[in-house]
Amino acid sequence: MAVSYAQIKEYLSDSEDLKAQSLILPNAAACTILYLESMANLEFIQSFIIQPLLETPYHNIEQFAAATGAQKSSDLEFIGHSLLDGYCVIRLENHENVYMISAAQSYGRSIDEPMAEQIIKGSHEGFVESLSTNLYLLRYRIKSPQFKVRYFTIGTLTNTKVAMVYMEKLADPNIVKECENRLKSINLTQLYSTGEIDEMLEEHPLSPFPQSLNTERTDRAVSYLMEGKINILVDGSATVLVLPITFFSFYQSPDDYNSRWIIGSFYRLVRMISFILAISLPAIYIAIVSYHSEVLPPGILYSVKVSLTYVPFPPIVEAIAMQVILELLKEAAIRLPSPISQTIGIVGGLVIGTAVVEAHLVSHTMIVVIGLTAIASFAAPLNEFGTSLRILGFPTMLAAALFGFFGISVMMMVIFIHLCKIETLGVPYFAPFGPFHGKDSMKDIFLRLPVWKSQKNAQLPGPYKQSFTQRWKRH
Template sequence: MSFSNKLSQLSDNLEKNIKMLEEHFCHTEDLMKKELLFSKQKCVILYLDPLVKKELLQSSIIEPILEGEKEAIEQIVHAAEVKKTTEVSEVGKQLLDGFCVILLEGDSFAYTASVGGIEGRSIEEPKNERNIKSSHDGLVEEFNSNLQLLRKRIKSPFLKVKYFTIGNLTHTKVGMVYLENLANKELVEKVERRLSSIEIDQLYTLGNLEQLIEDHPFSPFPQNLATERPDRAVSYLAEGKITIIVDGSPRVLVVPITFFAFYQAPDDYNSRWLVGSFFRIIRIFSFIVAISLPAIYIAIVSFHSEVLPIGILYSIRTSLEYVPFPPFVEALTMQIILELLKESSIRLPSPIAQTIGIVGGLVIGTAIVDAHIVSNMMIVVIGFTAIASFVAPINEMGTSARLLGFPTMIAATLFGFFGIVFVLMLLFMHLCKLDSFGTPYFSPLAPFKKEEIKDTFIRLPFWKLNTRPTDAKPAYANQQGRTRAWKKK
């Protein structure tokens, strides 16, 4: 409801002020009203019933007012935050944030006191980004809890937060977090400009925000990294990147980001460098496998069978003897079945999902081979491809790899190895051209930066990582000094 300038200000008439606030909230029945006497002066407390803790309201607001002497409201109530305003719209906003409003007869001011405290999900280990040696706490849906997890790890006065309110209906709280002395000023201004320019009615999730601020919405690759792990978010803050928190979302968004960051895991840095490098190489190799293995099988069976030894070729030809469909139809059918099984496992309760996985992997797989719909080798290829796509620590990148397998399979069906090479060439050209908030997406390979390879395909010993990645253009590159000075003694 819109108000004229005259009605947007509170007056010294208590009943009129109450009526204005009731009209502001369209006479909703969960706007509660409690009348009291404060030093023989009529007093009314307004609050939205679902957003406040009744015990806190009683002990911190109502009892001090009833027992209070002739003092200012700010000195009597026991709330952590008390504000004073004359704007109806500001009072309405405070009510929606879990505050209560105190109105006094003959006073044109409204006092708002914090009594919110909606119980949320407790902090627990992220289910989508499990690690062995890293911390086991994860982000939750409550904005302040997520900010606390970040501040607990970076105890620096340079950690800065900027607040935004997005959504004409939802008024979703969004926070941009970065290190003031480290983050690039142009990057900060760019992110701030994109966030402040959003005009939308509702913003519910981090995924909605990601789609509104990304550079290339039609690219198959995610250009912002969404994570549930506070330790991961903090590590990117220390590199000069920016973290975006959305109230109500259990993930935070990290910008800018590069392709190789999606195949790095916190456990890489908690293990010895040989172990971390080994698993990182496996993850990057799994990306190539996920997008090209079914296509390579199709190309070999359809065009280039001479590349296989006679024994393996004989086995493949034997399994294909009674299959009436071409290899592309086999691969497409199995990929679709795989996606159906994955989606059903996600939507169903955990005990049933495990049963579906066993039924899908064993019963359906065996039956479909016995029925001569697909060959044994195709089951192996698709299973290996699925495992390779699930290796990515961030689920969005694994899904993108599986999607990219479809055009690669079509090219292999039409042109064999030449088609695969052509699609991969286009793919890597696209990766080299892509950027995230002005940062090259395929850095440090394009453009090539020799000194940053030490934390890309492999991870050198921690004491060798004495400079920050330059993809986010941090204010200074050095991040540690003489970390092994004891050797000189």
């Protein structure tokens, strides 16, 4: 017995955007066209479904279905979900199955450069909210039969389509299987972004460090695929989740590989230094002022003491207050429109900074320290990681205020022990240092090695490897 129009209407909660159009085919056969006008392309239905149907005899319906790639089904739930995906349903009188033809409407923004991950040289393409477009951007760069896509549907109410992408012979089968099992075990009523997937997949939810890498850059996502990692894409989200990831991946930028290796290595070292500065610089200032003033040269010590003469608060209060003000200004600049956000930056940097110093609420040196700390945290290519560093600065400052340099040392030990302990999909987060894997695994960590020296090209077949060597000898 064919599914009736009344059953389909009831399944879709009697929604008023469900449209039904009755047709009389040649040979006096009755037919009903069903679609959701909010999801289907009406011009496509009229031109490529209704018009050809009016010219198709009833006994040629099977040929018409095969020519249009239509699916047949008598399952009410499958038909309902097809309508929600933008399909057009053809229901024939006295016919057991209905035919479903894809007629989905497509609205989306153009491919543009991500605002949060801008680079100087290289590709300026970024992901968009359409899952099919994002998969196209990946396949366009990797034209290989090893490129594999697995689909999942997550969210009992939203039925959001999720894609897991990896390279068949490059990705570790155990990691792929573990990721697949975790995706299948997710039980959510709604899913809108990769952030929710991220929380469900992470193994250490209390860790301040992000355990997966979120990117909107196609070149970054492709490079990780070629390293054997997994990309997770969510329909409706322009962010791609990369798993498994390590600590040092957050300090690698596409600019490193789009510039000469000396320049890329230099900037990567600068970013690594910024990690230590972002966590410990305010704490070092607090420890010196409170306990270890003898480490400063007399000239600098005199300047610091003079700036603290009329400040009524201890250094820990100064540092925490300025860090909170910095976060408030940053949040306000993000939420406001661009012209106003620029004004907020000027007001925060000049007016508030000058006013609090002249009011003797904060010392000149503290303003400099907090400014350098902010710059160091912003040096991380990904904003999420920079925010984690600023959060870690608060317990480090508290430890410095209580125990001086000893407190900072203990806090840094705790942070590095934590980095060595956590894992992502069974991969050590602080690899290759925790555990240590030898000098071969140290390549492309602190320094961006030349193309002809990198491990990837060393694994190429003989003729290609030889060409790199000969090229270097010519120079």
